[in-house]
Amino acid sequence: MSDYKKAPEGLEVARTLDAKGLSCPMPLLRTKKEIGKINSGEILEVLGTDPGSRNDIPGWCARAGHEYLGEIEDEGFIRFYIKKK
Amino acid sequence: MSESIMNEKIKNFFKILCQTEWNATVSGIIVALLSILIMAWWRPWGAVGAVRNWGEWILYGIGIFSHKPGGVLFSSGSVIGVGFLAGAFVSACLGNDFSFKFPPPWELVKAVIAGILMGIGAAFAGGCNVGGMYNAIGNLAANGFTMWLGLVIGVILGLKYIYWEMEHITWGTSGGKNIDFPYALKIILGIAAFAAVIWGGYHYAGMNDAYKASLSGILLISAGLGYTMQRGRWCMVQAFREPHMTGDCTLAKSVALSILIVAIGCAVLKYAVPQRGSAVAVQSVLMDAVGDLDPEEIKDPDLADTVEDVVDASEQAVVVARRVLDPVNYVRGTFGWGGVLGGFLFGLGAMFAGGCGTGTLWRVGEGQIKLWLVVPFFGISNAIMVHWFKAIHMEGVGPTHVGSKLGKHIYLPDVLGYGGTIALIVFAMVAWYIIVDWNEESNKLIVEM
Numbered sequence: 001m002s003d004y005k006k007a008p009e010g011l012e013v014a015r016t017l018d019a020k021g022l023s024c025p026m027p028l029l030r031t032k033k034e035i036g037k038i039n040s041g042e043i044l045e046v047l048g049t050d051p052g053s054r055n056d057i058p059g060w061c062a063r064a065g066h067e068y069l070g071e072i073e074d075e076g077f078i079r080f081y082i083k084k085k
Numbered sequence: 086m087s088e089s090i091m092n093e094k095i096k097n098f099f100k101i102l103c104q105t106e107w108n109a110t111v112s113g114i115i116v117a118l119l120s121i122l123i124m125a126w127w128r129p130w131g132a133v134g135a136v137r138n139w140g141e142w143i144l145y146g147i148g149i150f151s152h153k154p155g156g157v158l159f160s161s162g163s164v165i166g167v168g169f170l171a172g173a174f175v176s177a178c179l180g181n182d183f184s185f186k187f188p189p190p191w192e193l194v195k196a197v198i199a200g201i202l203m204g205i206g207a208a209f210a211g212g213c214n215v216g217g218m219y220n221a222i223g224n225l226a227a228n229g230f231t232m233w234l235g236l237v238i239g240v241i242l243g244l245k246y247i248y249w250e251m252e253h254i255t256w257g258t259s260g261g262k263n264i265d266f267p268y269a270l271k272i273i274l275g276i277a278a279f280a281a282v283i284w285g286g287y288h289y290a291g292m293n294d295a296y297k298a299s300l301s302g303i304l305l306i307s308a309g310l311g312y313t314m315q316r317g318r319w320c321m322v323q324a325f326r327e328p329h330m331t332g333d334c335t336l337a338k339s340v341a342l343s344i345l346i347v348a349i350g351c352a353v354l355k356y357a358v359p360q361r362g363s364a365v366a367v368q369s370v371l372m373d374a375v376g377d378l379d380p381e382e383i384k385d386p387d388l389a390d391t392v393e394d395v396v397d398a399s400e401q402a403v404v405v406a407r408r409v410l411d412p413v414n415y416v417r418g419t420f421g422w423g424g425v426l427g428g429f430l431f432g433l434g435a436m437f438a439g440g441c442g443t444g445t446l447w448r449v450g451e452g453q454i455k456l457w458l459v460v461p462f463f464g465i466s467n468a469i470m471v472h473w474f475k476a477i478h479m480e481g482v483g484p485t486h487v488g489s490k491l492g493k494h495i496y497l498p499d500v501l502g503y504g505g506t507i508a509l510i511v512f513a514m515v516a517w518y519i520i521v522d523w524n525e526e527s528n529k530l531i532v533e534m
Contacts, residue, residue, distance in 0.1 A: 003105065021188040021261015023439045023453050024323065025247070025330065032534060033251055049263040051182040051451065052318050055106055060331055076184065076265040 004054055007070030007081040014042035020049050020077050027053045028060055031082070035066065038084055043069065046080040053080065103179035103316075112317025113339035114346065119310050120220060121350030126302040128161060129224055129351075129415045130310065131216025132442030133207045133467055135166020140204070140464025150472070159296075161303055166446065168304040171282050172311025173450025178275030180316065185264040188455040190257035195437045196455045200462025202434030203442070207463075208470035209491060210235065210427025211417030211480065213442030214321045214435070217427065219340070222513075223347030224415035225355065225506050227495035228424045230513070235428020240325040241532060242429075243436025248534050282308045311447055320444040322435040329532045334521035341514040348510045352503050355414075357407035364406040371399045412496050418480045421492020434463075 017034045019027040027048045035044050046057065054071065057080050061068035069081035107115075123130050141154035157163045177183040188196075203213070210217035210232040218236060221229030282304065289301035313319065324336040358364070375396050383389040419427065435441045438459045440448050445463070448456040474480055481489035497506040524530040 018259050019261075020263055021186050021454075022192065023186070023188065023448060023455055024320070025326065025439060026192070028331070029247060029251060029534075049184070049186050049261065050453075051180075055318070059333060063331055063333065076263040 005058065005068065005070035007072050007079070009072070011043055011045075011069065011081055013045040013081070014038045016045040016047065018047050019053075020047050022048070023050050024052045024056070028056045031057060031080075032060070032064075035082065035084055040084050042084055044082045044084065046082070047074075047077050048080060049077050054078070057082070103176070104181065107313070107317035107319075109317060109319065109335045109339040110342065112313055112319040113343035115313045115317075116310060116319060117223075117343040117346035117350070119306050119313065120223065120343075120347045121354070123303065123306040123310075124351060124354055124410050124414075126306060127299055128303075128410075129216070129220045130165045130303075130307060131162070131212050131220060131415075132166065132169070132446055133213040133216055133463075134162025135164075135169070135446075136204075136213075136442070136460055136464040137467045137471060138163040138464075139166070140461065140466070140468035143461060143465055144468055150468070159300070161296075161300060164300050164303050165307045168282065168307030169311035169314075169443070169446050170450050171278050172308035172313075173315040173447035174311075175275045175278045175282070175308070176312045176315040176447075177451035178271040178278065181268050181271060182315070182451045183271050183274075184266065185452045186454060187262040187264070188453075189259050189261045191254060192257075192261075192455045193458055194257070196458040197462050199434045199437035199439075200459040200464075201466045202430050202437065203445075203459070203463045204434075204466025204468075205470055206235075206239075206427045206429070206431030206434055207442070207467050208427065208474055209419065209423045210431060211419040211423070211491070212415070213431065215442055216415060217417070217419070217424070217431070219321065219344055220347065220415055221417065222344050222510060224351050225348060225412075225497045225503075225510075226416040227420040227497055227500075228417045228492065231420050231424025231492065232428035232431070235425040235430075236325050236432040236435075237428075238425075239429040239432020239434075240322065240436055241329055243433045244326060244329055244532050246433075247436060248532070251534075310443075311450060314443055315447040315450055320440060322432070322439075322441040322444055325432065326436065328521045328524050329530055332525045332528050332531055334525045337521040338518050341518045345510060345514045349507065351410070352498075352507055354409040355412045355498075356503055357404065359407055361407050361409070363409070364403055367399075367406040368403050371402060375399050412498070413484045416485075416494060416496045418486025418489030418494040419491045420495050423480075423489075423491025427491075 015034060015038050017030055019030050027050050031046050038044055058068045061082055065085040067083040069083055072079045120130065138154055138157065138160055141150060144150040145154055207213045207217060211228055212221060218229050218232040286301045286305045289304060290298055292298045321340055324340040327333040328337055378392050378396060380389040380393040383392060438445055440456055445456045445459050449460060479490050481487045486494040501509060
């Protein structure tokens with residue numbers, strides 16, 4: 001599990017999406033929609049609880065060209081960080 | 086020094102076996118092998134049989150059904166579901182994926198709609214995505230292809246609905262909660278569930294009743310399926326959805342390969358092989374015992390008749406014993422509009438649920454409350470539909486579904502031979518593989534948000 005990319009602490013985020021409790025495919029679709037609301041170079045933070053997101057989000061970033069900065073484990077959920085291309 | 090290396094290797098092994106997400110291709114191959122093994126053991130597996138049994142119990146409990154359903158722990162369909170859930174739970178606990186994931190309220194509304202649609206769809210298609218499609222094509226049944234087609238259409242429409250929903254529905258779409266437990270507790274629970282499955286296997290195996298004793302392998306192999314699918318997050322609705330959503334075709338390719346392996350394995354089990362051990366055994370035990378009898382030498386006509394019947398029956402037994410699995414298994418009378426409509430409704434429902442028949446069950450095993458709600462509605466609606474279809478002979482009568490209104494009952498080797506059937510399935514799966522692979526580059530089939 002330590003293979004998942006860790007994000008650096010203290011990133012300045014432009015927007016936060018609460019996807020807690022959502023299951024596949026909603027976290028990824030919401031992320032896709034939410035990233036449209038920020039500017040290029042800004043960072044989107046996604047809060048999620050679906051274990052599938054740990055692969056889905058980085059995989060989608062690679063496909064869509066956004067930079068996946070990594071994840072931080074919080075109390076009972078995970079924070080994912082994406083820098084818009 | 087060497088001790089610490091050993092510790093590290095043991096840790097690495099545990100990590101690979103129980104914690105990291107398994108590669109999709111490997112998971113698909115393991116699922117296919119277990120699907121063949123369970124057929125060799127007794128019968129093909131499906132998810133809806135279990136879910137329907139549980140739905141029947143609910144309907145019986147509230148007084149709508151008057152017949153007592155088969156026991157949850159003593160009917161093979163339900164035991165498949167119990168084993169599958171247990172396997173998924175073990176995997177989710179050991180991999181630290183288990184927690185109670187409470188979705189926002191709107192997702193619960195979707196869960197109810199999803200369950201109802203999936204139950205109705207599975208009734209029309211003669212099974213869920215496993216029994217009606219994956220294992221149906223795998224069992225060389227034509228109806229698997231009609232459900233496949235319906236699933237593609239249903240999933241695309243479901244995706245369009247979700248895009249619409251994201252624009253227009255704001256009520257109850259946030260505020261989900263997660264209740265997690267210490268990892269150490271999950272490991273203990275995982276080991277306890279694993280021990281319970283093993284104990285269950287021994288317990289069944291020791292029973293005198295032939296049916297119950299045979300449930301041991303059903304329980305263990307189903308647990309293996311649940312474990313593998315949760316660990317690989319192997320989800321068939323994702324295989325249908327992802328090519329149209331993100332273009333990713335990893336799971337679609339894996340499902341195509343997996344179906345092909347099941348089909349080849351099933352052809353081996355259903356083909357009548359003269360030299361098969363069981364046939365040779367029947368031949369040597371039975372035919373050698375009755376072969377010397379000549380009815381014409383017997384004076385009493387009644388006795389002569391009986392002896393002739395015994396000789397005929399023995400010859401028949403040799404023929405039957407050449408097959409490991411009766412070809413009629415998982416061939417349904419739904420090759421036609423029933424399969425397409427069923428696949429469509431099921432695919433649409435699976436998009437609302439976020440999981441197909443099996444994807445729903447393994448997500449139940451990792452504590453996704455939304456899917457916990459899908460299961461009872463899926464079970465109740467399927468039980469009512471199947472009950473009604475039986476009453477009006479919707480799928481015809483008998484094992485070959487004579488007079489089915491949903492479509493035709495076609496065992497492909499009866500039409501194409503075994504060689505032609507395998508060639509058709511190879512062609513279909515390779516075509517699917519190439520199309521989704523091409524789409525991943527070209528994005529031509531993506532439904533835009």
